[in-house]
Amino acid sequence: MRPFDCPNCGRLNHFEVRVCPACSATLGYDPEADAFRFLADDRTTWRERGGRPADMMVCANNNRFGICNWLTTPGAPNGMCRACRHNRTIPDLADPAVPPLWARVEEAKRRLFHSLIRLGLPLETKAEERPGVQGLAFDFLYRPGSLQGGHKVVTGHDEGLITLDVSEADDAHRERVRQQMGEPYRTLLGHFRHEAGHHYWSRLVAPDPARLEQWRALFGDEREDYGAALAAHYNGGRKAWTEGYVSHYATSHPWEDFAETFAHYLHIVDTLATVRGFGLSLTAFGGVNGDGRVELGFDPYAADAAALAAEMAPVSFAMNAVNRAMGQSDLYPFNLTGAIVGKLAFVQDMARAARGG
Structure with missing residues (x-):
């Protein structure tokens, strides 16, 4: 994701920030505005950029455990953030x-x-x-x-x-x-994204007969015995990790293939949103347009899967090179083939339909 500026002084901060290192303002994230608010001198009023008051309150998990930096609206269920x-x-x-x-x-x-x-x-x-x-x-x-x-x-x-x-x-x-x-x-984040993929299969794919048939054509028949498939996978694997799967675990069962693909869709979207949030480009590779320029109107949260994969290829190569320069393993050790991009396109179309176009 993009970096977030402090609404009090303008310094860029990470998403996990609670106190701005530059001006010492107490900060809270407002998910409805996708922006941070700062706590005024009265210690009760949250303010937007420019000092305008925002009708927000601290998540109850922060009050109780000091564990959350999100804000919520008065009257939210149990005082919890989204x-x-x-x-x-x-x-x-x-x-x-x-x-x-x-x-x-x-x-x-x-x-x-x-x-x-x-x-x-x-x-x-x-x-x-x-x-x-x-x-x-x-x-x-x-x-x-x-x-x-x-x-x-x-x-x-x-x-x-x-x-x-x-x-x-x-x-x-x-x-x-x-x-x-x-x-x-x-x-840890990969776990969350993978398991969320299972949830959205049940929430958005399984109840829709037409989408389910389209899904089976890409990922396979989920009615295959799941327990037996996982047992076979962990006992040496029945399937080779070919170019049709984004990971070895994705070969174990169609459900896992989808969850892994969904996770990688989020990996790619968030990575590219972060890169663009810092205004980075890859002129050494000719950019996305092939002429040294990055397309300014490109929105990773709405872009087609093919466009995401086309930009992720040079970005991941560069990130892997930086990691190797620091003696670390590749940050994104995966290859996005045409078959995988087709599966990513299914996830992207599913997300687009869920938000209404």
């Missing part, structure tokens, strides 16, 4: 290892919600669920000893409920699991 109101279960905070891990979980979740809101995807809570409309909720769980390799929580999705192992917020634990699984990429 992201926190989807939490069903938070981890037991009595263990001193848990609060900092949960804080990182919530930071990643807010980045997910920023993308979902910008894309115009539906975000019903479980309280708003009704026939044909699946709500979204989160269980954030932690089991003592999981950081040392003990019994852990299984991260997954079931009918709109995403369960996430809070241990995944620990870098050492996550890297150990990544190596055990033979994965080129494993991040």
Whole structure:
């Protein structure tokens, strides 16, 4: 995503900011305006750029746990912001290892919600669920000893409920699991985007017969035994990682193929929005237009999949080169083939239809 300027002094800040490093103003993010507000000297009034008052209040999760930097409107359900109101279960905070891990979980979740809101995807809570409309909720769980390799929580999705192992917020634990699984990429934000993909399959694909048939033509038949497919995958895999799949895990079952593709759509959109937010271009590669210029009207949140892939190719090459210069692994170790772009186009069309054109 783009960098956010402090509404009090104009300094650029990261999305996780709570206090502006330049002017020391207390900041809060307003998801409806996609902008930060600052707390006035009276410590009760949130103000927009120029000092205009905004009818906002701090999310209840910040008041109670100091865990959220989003604002919400008076009268919001349980005083929660648009992201926190989807939490069903938070981890037991009595263990001193848990609060900092949960804080990182919530930071990643807010980045997910920023993308979902910008894309115009539906975000019903479980309280708003009704026939044909699946709500979204989160269980954030932690089991003592999981950081040392003990019994852990299984991260997954079931009918709109995403369960996430809070241990995944620990870098050492996550890297150990990544190596055990033979994965080129494993991040906390990636988990959120993947599991959200499962939710939107149930929310937007499964209830629509025409869209479901189109989906099956691209991803396969989801009626294949899911448990058997995963068992086969983890026992050596029945399918090779070919150019038709964005990751090896995507080969395990059509549901996982879609979730991985959905996650990569969000990876690409957010990466390109960030690059453009800083005004970066890739003139060494001729730019997107082939003449050294980046197309100024290009909006990653609305662009077609082919345009996204065309720009992501030189951007990811450059980012990978920077990472290698720092002795790090490639930031985006994937190749977007024509078949994968076709699947990304399905996700992009689904998002476009969900927001009404």
